[in-house]
Amino acid sequence: MKKLTILISIFFFILSSVSAQELRCNVTVSSQKIKGANKNLFRTMQSDLYEFMNNRKWTEHVYSYDEKIKCNILIRLDEQIAADEFRGSIQVQLTRPVYNSSYETTILNIKDNDFHCRYVEYQPLEFNETSNRDNLTNILAYYAYVILGFDYDTFSPMGGTQYFEKAQAIVNNSQNAAMKGWKAFESERNRYWLVENMLNNSYQDYRNCLYQYHRQGLDLMSERPDDGRSTIANALRDIQKVFRRRPNTYIVQAFFDAKADELVNIFSKSYPDERNRVMAILTEVDPANGNKYEKIAENEGF
Known part of the structure; x- marks a missing residue:
């Protein structure tokens, strides 16, 4: 009986450990542009990156399987520079369930063209928060924290701050990296500027919008669609404020890359005056x- 109790305890410990990780991240590595390469290498890479994103503990919180954050990472490798060195792009998409519905809304859908890494098949992936020795794991960890930051911001006001700060620490540690994507002067839309924008107090209205749009807007629409839509319309004013402060801000375009189609669906069912305000x-x-x-505008409304 004692042995049975021990076995049951071990089982539930393992089960809780498996469900503790935060991300349910689908990882795809595409190598179609690299001709004559060992395709097994890229299958192994995809598997290793999947394990890194999904089996690492990124927060102190415990998640059930249903609570895990759904995200997609697509890595397109365009060039094999050496046997273990690759260049391409990484696309990151984050979705979130909408309360009391089967609908999932896209929060983030960005493409980073500065993906440059080294990868050796069967060599363990190691991430060190205080160094920049491995650009591959630094990029993956950076986007893991960015995903967490955006997701948490949609559930509570400024809820993702600690994760954006972790992403910023990776950026800071990578300032002497030879590979691109980490420095302010390299581009106006790269890893540096994404997290800088999210932590910049001048753009706090953007983060207020994320919370109002999702938690007080979309999550309300199944029960009170007019009220939820009205909240989303008001939340867009916060994006407008950020735009007027700096029109080329990275996060403004990132918002509409994720939300343009959804906004059309939401406000095509709106009242004329609300529709006109949103269109403006x-x-x-x-x-x-x-x-x-x-x-x-083409919709006749009510």
Whole structure:
């Protein structure tokens, strides 16, 4: 009987450990542009990156399986520079369930063209928070914390701060890295600027928008669609404030890369006055998607 009790305790310990990790991250490594390469190498890489993202403990919180954060990472390798050195891009997408519905909303959908790494098949991936010895694990850990930061911001005001700070620490530790993506002068839209924007008090309205849009807007729409839609419309004013302070801010474009289609679906069902107010904001702050937003205006409304 005592042995049975011990076995049961071990089983539940293992079960809780398995469910403790925060991310449910789908990882894809595409190597189609690299001709004549050992394809098994890239399958092993994909498996190793999957294990790194999903089996590492990123926070102090315990998650059930259903609570895990759903995200996708697509790595396109364009060039094999050496036997263990690769260059390409990494696309990161984060989704979140909407309360009391089967709908999942996209929070983040960004592409980083400065993916440059070394990878040796069957060599363990090691991440050190205080060094920049491995650009591959630094990039993955950086985006793990960015994913957590954005997700937490949608559930509580400024809830992701500690994770953005962890991502910023990786950026700071990578300032002497030879590989691109970490420094302010290299681009206006890279890893440096993404986390800088999220922690910059001048752009705090953006983070207020994330909370209002998702927790007080989308999560309310299944029960009170008009109220939820109205909150989202008001939240867009916060994005407008950030845009007017600095039109080319990375996070503003990142918001609309994730939300443009969703906004069309939401406000095509809106009242005329609300629809007009939203259209005025969208055409000002996101003219690149103007053709999409015309569908809102075309709707006759109520």
